[in-house]
Each structure stands twice: as structure tokens, then as C-alpha cells.
Amino acid sequence: MIKRLEIINQPFSGQFKERIYDTQNAWNSQNWTWIKVLEDNGFEWCGQFRGVLLSIGFSNKIKYLYILTSDNLYVLDKLGGDIHKIIPQTNFKNIINTPNDDLIFYDDNNLFLLSEQNQILKIETTISMDFIEFKTWEGNKFIFDCYEIGIWNNVTMELDMENLLINKRNVT
Numbered sequence: 001m002i003k004r005l006e007i008i009n010q011p012f013s014g015q016f017k018e019r020i021y022d023t024q025n026a027w028n029s030q031n032w033t034w035i036k037v038l039e040d041n042g043f044e045w046c047g048q049f050r051g052v053l054l055s056i057g058f059s060n061k062i063k064y065l066y067i068l069t070s071d072n073l074y075v076l077d078k079l080g081g082d083i084h085k086i087i088p089q090t091n092f093k094n095i096i097n098t099p100n101d102d103l104i105f106y107d108d109n110n111l112f113l114l115s116e117q118n119q120i121l122k123i124e125t126t127i128s129m130d131f132i133e134f135k136t137w138e139g140n141k142f143i144f145d146c147y148e149i150g151i152w153n154n155v156t157m158e159l160d161m162e163n164l165l166i167n168k169r170n171v172t
Helices: none
Strands: 002-008 017-021 032-039 044-050 053-058 064-069 072-077 083-088 094-097 103-106 111-114 120-123 129-138 141-148 154-160 165-171
Touching: 002 053, 032 053, 032 064, 044 064, 044 072, 064 094, 129 154
Parallel strands: 017 044, 053 094
Antiparallel strands: 002 032, 032 044, 053 064, 064 072, 072 083, 094 103, 103 111, 111 120, 129 141, 141 154, 154 165
8 A cells, every 4th residue: 555655856767666647638748747656565666647746635534646737637546556547637736635634626716625435526615716825724724815706806715624614714
């Protein structure tokens, strides 16, 4: 079982057993990301992923791990790194671990929670948001900035992980 991931530069040939994760797509970039994988038995290998690395989602509660690059979202089984699925050309910008080890995904306009059934579910909000940018955690509250579409004010918002409600904190 995979227990740790480490972002590395392109390794020397033969330094690790290597696995290439890629899709056939006319829009593929020429960029690659390399991640060293450590399994619980001590075995190390390297994954090569198409695209520039944006984020990694790794939770002890979930049987999959998530590698988000500029080209794809790679969903891998932690029991050996096999591909569960690849979602090409997503709009996701980041993956964040919550204090209780759940995963939140976000793009410019929406927040999403990964369900226990490995489904990415949109979290509803009362305003239309753009340019979401994570700031910090305050206890069990996900604090982020965004612009409110139509008003174009910078707004600080909070997602309460207890009830999955998004509220405005203040307007600047």
C-alpha cells in the first residue's frame, strides 16, 4: 500500500522502477511531473505524470490518491498505483486536506468535497464566485477569498465543514 508521495525532479534512468501515466489527447502539453512513491513494504518507485503538478490529494481515509496536473486529474489505487480513472483537462486548481482528513477540490468558481464513495460533489453556495483562492484553516472552517460575480468585490468566505455551509465573512 502506498504510504507516502514525494515530488522530485526527473530521475536518472534506472534510478527507480518507473510508471508512466498518460492519456492520448490532442491537447496534451509537453510538461511532465515526477513523483517518488514509497510503499509500506519499503519499495520505492517513480510515477511520471503528464502536465505541471498543481496538487496532490492523499488521505488515510480514502483508498485512492489524486495527482492533479495542468493536463489531468489522475485517480490511483493506493494498493499499487494502478489507474482507477483519469479525468482529462479538468478546471480544478487545487486539492486541500481538511482537518478530519477529507479532501476538498476547487476550481475558480466552485468548491467540491470528495465523498466516501469516491465521488466529487459540488458544495452549494448562496453567491456566484470567481477566482477562489484558499487562505487558511480556522478550526474546522475552510477560509478562502473570491470575487462575487456581478458585484466584483473581493469577499472572504468560510466553508463550515460541520454542516457544509458557505458564508461570507466580510467584504473588503
